[in-house]
Amino acid sequence: MRTINLNLKEKHKLQFLSSSSIYDFMDQRNEMVEKLERSLAKGASKQELLAIIESLKNRTGTYGVQRKELLNYLFKGIIDLSFPTVVKNHFFGSTHNMGLFEETGEVSY
Numbered sequence: 001m002r003t004i005n006l007n008l009k010e011k012h013k014l015q016f017l018s019s020s021s022i023y024d025f026m027d028q029r030n031e032m033v034e035k036l037e038r039s040l041a042k043g044a045s046k047q048e049l050l051a052i053i054e055s056l057k058n059r060t061g062t063y064g065v066q067r068k069e070l071l072n073y074l075f076k077g078i079i080d081l082s083f084p085t086v087v088k089n090h091f092f093g094s095t096h097n098m099g100l101f102e103e104t105g106e107v108s109y
Helices: 002-018 020-042 046-060 065-082 085-095
Strands: none
Touching: 020 046, 020 065, 046 065
């Protein structure tokens, strides 16, 4: 029974990979590229094309907001899959100087 529960927990954790956020990100990027292609075909002005390109860079480029959100989401999913709760608690404690990592001012060996 314990093995079944552990397998269900792992299966639930893997669901983040099939999340719609990945597909939404890709769909939005494809829509923006198609909009750019349509604008080029119509003979849009240089300013309109630059606005579309700038929007595409801001959303999906190296510093794009949507890209960062997606990467943070995926990274958190990887952490959930990779590290047991005890390790996550140690990370939390070390960043907040709590528990084993609490600074008491005394040195003891």
